[in-house]
Amino acid sequence: MSEVIVRSVRPEDLDRVTEIEAACFPPAEAASKQSFIARIAAFPESFLVAEINGTLIGFINGCATNNSVIYDEMFHSTQHHVPDARNLSVFGLNVMPEYRKQGIAAQLMxxxxxxxRETGRQSVILTCKDRLVYYYESFGYVNNGISKSTHGGAQWFDMTLIL
Known part of the structure; x- marks a missing residue:
């Protein structure tokens, strides 16, 4: 496999990021192109992409927040981003299906x-489905139980990684 490069998102990545999101999440859970336009503008420092040979194959993104859990409104508006907040959230960790099980998601995470850590955050927070709790625990996240989030009509679990 060619070398995976992880870098900050750039505005010209918009279409591919939107395509990856649509491939990785059901329509009710996937962020829109408009959401990505706003996220790329608001927090490019916490929006990382993975590429191989110049092709984007995955990404991770999320805003900074002083909240200890993710709530649904955070997915829909960048007004919840607080640049100097104590926590960094993960809205999505996406890798194109044909590149999965190669450690790319782990590299992004x-x-x-x-x-x-480098920006002085106290923790990283995320929500995930039951089947992914074990995966995130492998990074040191702690399962805090069922989330109040009902994003996309799904059941989520709150996870926290104390830094």
Missing amino acids: RHFIQAA
Whole structure:
């Protein structure tokens, strides 16, 4: 496999990021192109992409917040981003299906956690489905139970990684 490069998102990545999101999440859960336009503008420092040979194959993104959990409104508006907040959230960790099970998501997560440390965050927070709790626990996240989030009509679990 060619080398995976992890870097900050750029405005010209918009269409591919939107395409990856649509491939990775059901329509009710997937962020829109308009959401990505706003996220790229508001928090490019916490929006990382993975590429191989110049092709984007995955990404991780989320805003900074002083909240200890993710709530649904955060997915829909960048007004909830607080640049100097104590926590960094994960809205999505996406890898195109044909590139899965190669450690790319783990590389993205490790870079994201490192970025959180380097910017003085106290924790990284995320929500995930039951089947992914174990995966995130492998990074040191703690399962805090069923989330109040009902984003996309799904059941989510609150996870926290203390840095």
